[in-house]
Amino acid sequence: MTFSKMLSTMSAGMLRTCGLFALTLLLSLPLGMLVALLRKSRLKIVQMLTRGFISVMRGTPLMLQLLAWYFGPYYLFGWSIRGWRFPALLVGFVLNYAAYFAEIYRGGIESIPVGQYEAAEVLGYTKAQTFMRIILPQVIKRIMPSVTNEVITLVKDTSLAFTLAYQEVFSLAKQISASQTSFMPFVIAGVFYFVANYAVEFGMGRIEKALDYYK
């Protein structure tokens, strides 16, 4: 297999990796906010359930969670899992990352001085206005470094999709490497992940810079 043939075979995997990455981010970033708000709910039971959810998501290996989402429906209910591979992956990644993002958001929300809430309250802002206009913008600025960390981890974590034999970059690299007895596919995969994360760092850096206009 020539180098260019390898590259073109793997580029399909790169697209799948990018798709999984983008969809996970798109869904887990807002879902994380919902989880963070539930975690701070006034209802004790909601608070406890959310806390339990976050504990499990962070306390067990993501690989195990992916296997559970994929095979769970079959073992629990005897359902057919045909066509369930990608949805299971997505559910696994999104829920796991939502839990991590939720904790980052919570830390950010709790770091905003109480005086900001009080100033807004006295001025007559509603609770929703206070959160959307006063608190959230400041939270976003504060959590950017931690979010960048998580996003970089996610780029690399997408390789865990090989557990469910999903044909993303890493799975393909393994297959081609085995069949061609060549290490080149792994080098290609490594360069791909590195370049992807370089782009992430660059993009997030730009956002951080754009938020640098105030302290």
Add this chain to the structure above:
Amino acid sequence: MIIEMNHIKKHFDGLGVLHDISFGVDKGEVVSVIGPSGSGKSTLLRCATFLEDIDGGEILYMGQRAAYTDADGKAVYVAPKELRRFRSYCGLVFQQFNLFPHYNILKNLTDAPMKVQGKSKAEAESIAMELLRKMGIEDKAKAYPFQLSGGQQQRVAIARALAMKPEILFFDEPTSALDPELTGEVLKVIRQLAEEKMTMVVVTHEMPFAKAVSNRVIFMADGVIVEQGDPLDVFDAPKEERTKQFLRVFEQ
């Protein structure tokens, strides 16, 4: 009367902080509140501005009841929508300014009038610029809070409160977080508002200022009003032993 607070009781986890406090403020009056640390001055202002719920007593704004005590002795507040109207009667200036750091000065002054009161951008901005001129900081309209000195930030905070056109403005130690050389510029602004007959209640440790500017001084200690009256009487001829003792400590 703009505000009337009657028999206010407030405690934090069983610890009594306000014991049966009653006072009112007439339109155009400037009232100074003085007293030792922990006497409940901030708590009183926070109850008056609805940041803190009272446990007993009643609060009236413009003669209308915002909170009262029911037959079971429990404090009851009017419905949230009503309460928002009562909130709009009062403004509060904090010791720590609490400006919104992500908004420039102009936006700090226009956001609430636009989003809370539904004023147009043009109207809100013209009110804001007028206030900034009055505060002597119109050139800072496009600056962000972190670029201003403490004294300037506090003047912005005062302007932000005034932009809502409150009936009464409360100040909680507005100069305590400032370097001595910056307190003057803030006190000057408050003095100017007093001359324009803005109704104000100022918690302060600046005795000469309280004496010169206010129509009435309230001395609080341990959650009660010990003595109140004309500043000349309270400062120069206090009746209560507790007041004398407090003022003596202050003179040293």
